[in-house]
Every structure is written in structure tokens, then in C-alpha cells.
Amino acid sequence: MRYTYGRALFWVGLYVLLSAVPLGIALAGTVPEARAFWIEFGVALGFIALAMFGLQLLFSGRFAWIAPTFGMDNLLHYHRETGIVAMVFALAHPVILMLAEPEFLAYLDPTVNFLRALFLSLVTVAILLIIASSLCRLSFKLNYEWWRLLHGALSLFIVLVGIGHSVQVSHYLEPLWKQGAIVLVMGAAMYLVFHTRIVRPWLSRKKPYRLTGIKEEIPRRWTMTVEAQDFKRMEFVPGQFAWITVGDTPFSLQQHPFSFASSARERTIRFTTKEVGDFTESWKHMKPGMKVFLEGPFGSFTPKPDSHLFLVMGGIGVTPAMSMLRTLRDDQDSRHAILLYANVTAGDILFREELEELRKTLHLDVVYLLEDPPDDWDGETGRVTQELLEKYLPTKSGEYTYFTCGPEPMMDVVEISLRNLGIDWRRIYTERFEIV
Ligand SMILES: Cc1cc2nc3c(=O)[nH]c(=O)nc-3n(C[C@H](O)[C@H](O)[C@H](O)COP(=O)(O)OP(=O)(O)OC[C@H]3O[C@@H](n4cnc5c(N)ncnc54)[C@H](O)[C@@H]3O)c2cc1C
Structure with a gap:
């Protein structure tokens, strides 16, 4: 979009x-x-x-x-x-x-x-x-x-x-x-x-998805896999999200938005969450076979077909980026993607092994940034700043679309800094998970 x-x-x-x-x-x-x-x-x-x-x-x-x-x-x-x-x-x-x-x-x-x-x-x-x-x-x-x-x-x-x-x-x-x-x-x-x-x-209510798996990626971060039962699964574009309800009925107060984390080409759909409250803390208790109702897809946090990607993600905000990268892999798309991925500690980095694999198959650069790095850390340290963005900004910056998703303060810095660095606002896309 x-x-x-x-x-x-x-x-x-x-x-x-x-x-x-x-x-x-x-x-x-x-x-x-x-x-x-x-x-x-x-x-x-x-x-x-x-x-x-x-x-x-x-x-x-x-x-x-x-x-x-x-x-x-x-x-x-x-x-x-x-x-x-x-x-x-x-x-x-x-x-x-x-x-x-x-x-x-x-x-x-x-x-x-x-x-x-x-x-x-x-x-x-x-x-x-x-x-x-x-x-x-x-x-x-x-x-x-x-x-x-x-x-x-x-x-x-x-x-x-x-x-x-x-x-x-x-x-x-x-x-x-x-x-x-x-x-x-x-x-x-x-x-x-x-x-x-x-x-x-x-x-x-006639189109329940079936929960086929719950996996703990790292402590307190869970991936749910769902499958359409006897109907064609929802089509989505990577970067979009759906409203999820888990249980026997779609009529529930517990309906929450989650970005698609899986490739748009996969048969199953995956979402990954960080435990923050009652609903996300309930994922670890979910059992295969449970019904999941999806409403969507929504959102315009989506790559354009003709543009390279500059992704600045923090913590659980990496989920829409994973969907974009996994889809690029399945499409054998050779466009350039730069992922700046910020976390507090090395243990908070999600999908690290998979990102390393994707780095081998895609035209992808991954830059990890840690606020609290271990002694042997050779990646970037601190928080996302304008200087850091400038360091990794591609020379042909007009050929990229810029996506940011993560903690609010990080996103504010990214939005303002990219504008300061001369990026057109129409190329900057944000997805805020926290609706206060
Ligand atoms: C477009 C979008 C995509 C998202 N994608 C992901 C994702 O891929 N992975 C992930 O872990 N989280 C994602 N979130 C955030 C996720 O929806 C909330 O963390 C979740 O709803 C919290 O519910 P809870 O009951 O566990 O916590 P609660 O205790 O109910 O809430 C904790 C905080 O989460 C926010 N929140 C709670 N319910 C909602 C809701 N229905 N809509 C929006 N915000 C809410 C509020 O700011 C609240 O203060 C996304 C949010 C949005 C808006």
C-alpha cells in the first residue's frame, strides 16, 4: 500500500x-x-x-x-x-x-x-x-x-x-x-x-481454524500455529495482522490483534507473542485441537513490490518483519533487506538461528543491537539512535521503504530520525502494538 x-x-x-x-x-x-x-x-x-x-x-x-x-x-x-x-x-x-x-x-x-x-x-x-x-x-x-x-x-x-x-x-x-x-x-x-x-x-463461527501447535521460542515468547479446517485459509500480505479469538465461540471479549508471523505462502498461519497480560499469558496453556477464530486481514504495514526494505524492529515487534522475510524466501525474491533488530539482552533475540539461515539465502543484512550486551558481544550496543540509523542507511535510500515496529520510544526515535535524515514520510511505515 x-x-x-x-x-x-x-x-x-x-x-x-x-x-x-x-x-x-x-x-x-x-x-x-x-x-x-x-x-x-x-x-x-x-x-x-x-x-x-x-x-x-x-x-x-x-x-x-x-x-x-x-x-x-x-x-x-x-x-x-x-x-x-x-x-x-x-x-x-x-x-x-x-x-x-x-x-x-x-x-x-x-x-x-x-x-x-x-x-x-x-x-x-x-x-x-x-x-x-x-x-x-x-x-x-x-x-x-x-x-x-x-x-x-x-x-x-x-x-x-x-x-x-x-x-x-x-x-x-x-x-x-x-x-x-x-x-x-x-x-x-x-x-x-x-x-x-x-x-x-x-x-x-462456521470457519474456525484449528490450533495445531504451540511452541516456546525463548522464555515467555510463544508461537501459535493454526490451520484452516475444510476451507481456504485467509489470504494476507506480509506485515498485516488479524484479530484472534481462541475458544469455542467467536463472541468473546478476548479478541486481540496479532501480526502474521508466517510466510504469506505457507498453508498454516503462525503468530508469535510475548506474554504481557491475561490473554498472551494463556497461550502456554493452549492445546492442539482448540478452535481459533481469525478476523482480518487488516493493516497497511506492507512492502511494495518494487522496493527494497529497511526494517527497524525491537523485541516482539520483529513478527511482521519475519513474515516479510519468510515470504521473500518462499518467493525467491532477491530484493535487498536490511534488518536492524534491537533487544535488551542476547537472550531476548527471537528467531536468531532462522535469521542466520535467511541471511544465507536472501539478500539480507541483519544488524543486532543490544542494550545490555554480554562481554563477548561484537554487534551494536545501546539504543536505536539517529547516528545508528545513519550508519546503516543505504546509499540509494530513495529505493527503500522503511518499516518500524517495537517499543513506542524506539519507534518515535526512528520516525523522527528517518525524517531528519531526509526520508520522505510516504516511505515510512509504523505498526504500534501498544494501543493505550
Ligand atoms: C496491529 C497490532 C499487531 C500486533 N501484533 C502482535 C504480535 O505479533 N505479537 C505480540 O506479542 N503482540 C502483538 N500485538 C499486541 C497484542 O495485541 C497485545 O499484546 C495483546 O492484545 C495483549 O493482550 P493481553 O490480554 O495479554 O494483555 P492485557 O493485559 O490485556 O494488555 C496489555 C497491553 O496490551 C495492549 N492491548 C491489550 N489488548 C489489546 C487489543 N485488543 N488491541 C490492542 N492492544 C491491546 C494494551 O496496551 C494493554 O495495556 C499487536 C497489536 C497490534 C495493535
């Missing part, structure tokens, strides 16, 4: 257009007489916020046809930033209206309309809760699975109350067709959640 200005403009343009759809419906046909500027401005913010909440459901990273355009990282950043703007608009909507016209305070008065006051108060709490739980999940010690469930439920509630509120007020939605149009458009956005959480798992 290529990043281009054209694609970026198209999607940003589409986003702006879609965020104006409810406002467009409100302004279509005959409209009531205009009130004071700030009242109309506050109302417009409400319609835009409603649309943006709906769009959050589309830009959630669960639609493969959107994710490849931007990359999962960028998409989730975008989801986060636009989510904050949507919340600000949603909260500004009542504040501006009440400041412009104190009569609007009656919307929160239970003696005037109990249900309306109740739901508008609840939705305000929901907006504050979604902001707090997203920004401070780790401080709240909220585990990822429960946060995801809460996030989805609150988002749906906010959109639902937003639809109800706009229809109930109906100042701009007087004719029935306008109300129907709002319900239809926002209902379509809500269907996206239903589709990803219910329809997709329901369809995938």
Missing part, C-alpha cells in the same frame, strides 16, 4: 462531507426563520457532533477497506483526535445554547420533561466518561477488554440519544421525511457496530 496526498485528500474530503450530512438534512427543504447567530451556531455544532460520533464508528479501524489507506496507527490516531473534537462540539452545543438563551436550561429541568432531562444528563455523563476512560485508562486500572466494551456501549448510547434528541426537538426536522432521513443515516452508522460485533463473528 502506498501513502499518497491524493488518497489522504480524498478521505479527509469524504470525512468533512459526511460530517455535514445531518446538518444538510436539517437545512434541506423549508427551514424555520433564523434565530440569533449563537443559537444557530450552537444547533449546527450539535448536528455536526452527531455526525462525527457516527463517523467514529466507521473510522474505528475495523474496516479493512479504510485501514489500508492510512495504516492502522494513523487511523487510530485520527479516531482519537476527531473523537476529542466531536466531544468538544457535543459539549459546546448545550453550553452555547444556554449562554445565548437561558430558556434552553429548561432542557435539563426534570419538572418540564423528565425523560428529556434524564437522557440529556445521562448523555453528558457518558461523554465525560468516554473522555476520561480513554485518556486515563491505565490510571483507572481499567483492563483493555472492559475498556473496549465500555467505549463501544457509551458510543452507541451517545449516538442513540443524539438521534432521539434531534428528532424530539425537531426545530429543523419538522417534516417527517427529515426525521426519517436522520434516523436512516445515523442508523446506518450504528449498524457498523452491529456488523463488526455481531454479524462478522456470526459468519466466522
